[in-house]
Amino acid sequence: MKKQCMRILIALIGVAGLGVAAKAQEADQIVVKIPYEFVVAGKTLPAGTYKVNRASNTNEKALVLSSFENRTSAVVVATVVEGNDTGKASVSFEQVGGEHFLSKIETDGHLYSISVSRSEILEAAARSHGGTSTPGTSSGSN
Secondary structure, three states: OHHHHHHHHHHHHHHHHHHHHHHHHHOOOEEEEEOOOEEEOOEEEOOEEEEEEEOOOOOOOEEEEEEOOOOEEEEEEOOEEEEOOOOOOEEEEEEEOOEEEEEEEEOOOEEEEOOOOHHHHHHHHHHHOOOOOOOOOOOOOO
């Protein structure tokens, strides 16, 4: 009888621990609707609804943007991560020419700053002034 009670107790503790881990992972998860095409990590993503969450619990700078409706995703590495206690979730963009570059992601717990590379800005400026760009010249790394 004691063995059975101990097994039940261990099972309950395990289930409670999983609930706490899942709750911690959801803290940096948001869903946003982006009404226009945008550039992030060297990739142009279509307008749509995106889920943003951390790529792993061990690396707080890596985020994954994914859209089920568009079947697209991108991994973003933030240059700066700050605590955020505003309780507000949002995304911010820098606009160059006609293109929008993802520059900030704000979750309930953190503010992620994403740097836009100089080559991405120059390519966008060239395209908006009627110039052409060579595909693959932007590495997307910061």
